Amino acid sequence: MKILHVSSFDLSGGAARSAYRIHRGLQEAGITSQMLVQFKSVTDQSVTTSEGKLLARVRSFCNDLTLSNHSQSMFSSQWFPDAVASKVDGIDPDIVNINWICNGYLQIETLSKLKRPLIFTLQDMWSFTGGCHYSLGCDRYTISCGNCPQLQSHREADLSRSVWHRKAKSWKNLDLTVVAPSEWMATCARASSLFRDVRVEVIPFGLDTSVFKPIDPRIARELLNLPQAKQLVLFGAIDATGDTRKGFHLLQQALHHLLEKGWGDRIELVVFGASKPDKPLDLGFPVHYLGKLQDDLSLQIAYAAADVMIAPSIEEAFGQTASESLACGTPVVVFANTGLADIVDCHQNGYVAKYCDTADLARGIAWVLENSERHQRLRQAAREKAVREYAMQVQAHRYLSLFHKILDSSQPIAGWSHS
Template sequence: MKVLHLSTSDVDNGGARAAYRLHQGLQLLGCSSQMLVRAKFSHENTVIAEKSLLTKLAPPISSFPLRIYPQRNSAMFSPQWFPDVLERRVKQLNPDIINLHWVCNGYLQIETLPKFSKPLVWTLHDMWPFTGGCDYIRDCENFKESCGNCPQLLSRSPWDLSRWVWQRKHKSWKNVNLTVVATSSWMADCARSSSLFQHLRIETIPLGLDTEKYRLIDKQVARNLLNLPQDKQLVLFGAVNATSDRRKGFQLLLPALQQLSSSGWQDRLELVVFGSSTPEQSIDLGFNTHYLGFVHDDIALALIYAAADVAIVPSIQEAFGQTASESLSCGTPVVAFNTTGLKDIVDHKKNGYLATPFEIEDLAKGIVWVLEDVERHQKLQDSARETGLRDFASKIQARRYLTLYEEILGGSKPGRT
């Protein structure tokens, strides 16, 4: 079986790394797997970079329609109208099945999907595949009908850009042989309630990771290597654009930390942040803070998780939440809000704490609950590692995908899960 993964890139962000990890997991099982990407950052020879002129022009040109909405918010919105060369390239590679991942920012034109003439599996790393262009819906439910009046575009017209994108998807994908894979039960429910995907087969398969890389590492060793203090409890927060992307919840974490600082924890805790450089203007977080910048290397990330006593993932919406699963696999408990994809990862008071959405006081309470009792903290660490091995090992994920591919190619159509 030949599998081809389509992804805008391979290892430079969460969705890309997730696709790359699946690709590697399938290879470990003896499956012939390749990735076709626009931007290649790994040195893996089975990852192929598409370097045509159209591919290079797409990112700046694809956003042109958004100029109609100068007041729109900063959230990602992808019209995906610019032509691509992927039909020709995929035909040359001739896979048996195509697994789509994150293909926005001009990489894949909406109208290209039915041209592939191969069975398609789409792994949902965000909500773009079933919306009118946004990557996350926030509080909007227009995706359940036909989009329009898009709050992210600050549009009051039912016939806006989001309706145009939705209509193109609806028209182009009617007869596509497509199976959807959600990475969490929340994302699966959203896809089932969408007007575009409600009639499709939808499976749920959590994202995987290499549990030999994301593993237990001696805390003292990890802190020495990262030049972090040995005599403090370390609270970790990290994401791509960790302090600027509001969906990641830094604006909720900040007051929770300040509350802790004023309640007697100031001399006991320090904060570690990755995915963000030291800000030009200092932010009063209530604690001494170590900014580690942008980290893409798995070994470095594992060291960071291992150095921490607790990881905070205060996201408002997550398709899955790889930061949480990576942390657990390294034996570090996680505090998150009891919402979206994170509910499938964190087991309340067993490997972490799920705070009431989006209550700052309960978030602060969760951090204290994880850290205040040494014996309880050790049990949380043990349970965290067990969760990583049991639920998120890459071979487990790859086997589930391989079974799904075989069912699709063999014509099997079991019920949704």
């Protein structure tokens, strides 16, 4: 069995890292697995590019041209032609696993040219919307988009409707299986007009539990020059303080609730994914900015140094910072009604707050921190859940089972057959 994963990046960003982990997990399970990417950063010979860096940058630039009159950048129309189909033919896989393919990498119409069973692993909502990566509360993807709030559009026949029509037309006869990393994302996909008649499975994203594992918090804090005597609250994401979807503004409000409850001299905040701003925000607590952490070891140390990780996203396909934190033995506090709620078991390895309720978010942080014996039990349960549910070997087994089901049920496609 030969599997090909198609992704814009191999390691840059959470979506790319999750795709690469799927790839690596399958390799370790003895499966022939390759990646085809737009931008390659690893030295791994099983990862190849479909074009030169200059063309890749031109493609990304051209894709953004359709948004020149719009303020929303997390919107992808994927109109620029590509040569991915011929590359796929040359590799000749049994199944193609499509991951995050935006940034202009894969034209929407290319999927129908791949002539193989396809899996679409959902890294965000783009595949079943008219172009946005997250709907931000809009439900027009359940019909046919148009009047797109992210494009500040008041027309039915806008760019989002056009992108939706292109997907509906070119994907209607695909041999397609959708894999969502969480029940929340699966529910969204099943409600969408594009995927409501498509098979949707749930397979959580995996991680290397031999890398993401507990270490002595005192050593981690010493390495990061963090205080030993305080309880540390960790928050982090790509563009951690700038991306509204990640919920930093909601964490700010929760911190003010904690300040009012007398936590002012007990906790300090640690932030990764953002540098210290020129004009630091007054959050009521000291803040330590770690900047961008690019490698797994740096992330592991940050998680291990913290007493609790906060992931207050308002929309999230899964939330790898939460699963990574659990693997390092650090409890996590999240909101309900996102993919993160799959990861955290309330009162077992963290706390699940009412959706966007900042007072309850503060209560969750306090609950995790206020009892040292309970905190130690939460730490142990966090690690146990990560090993049980998110180890790459577990993920690989789940994908392998799905591959067999797909190949057993797939009908021959003109120009291709699997052995």
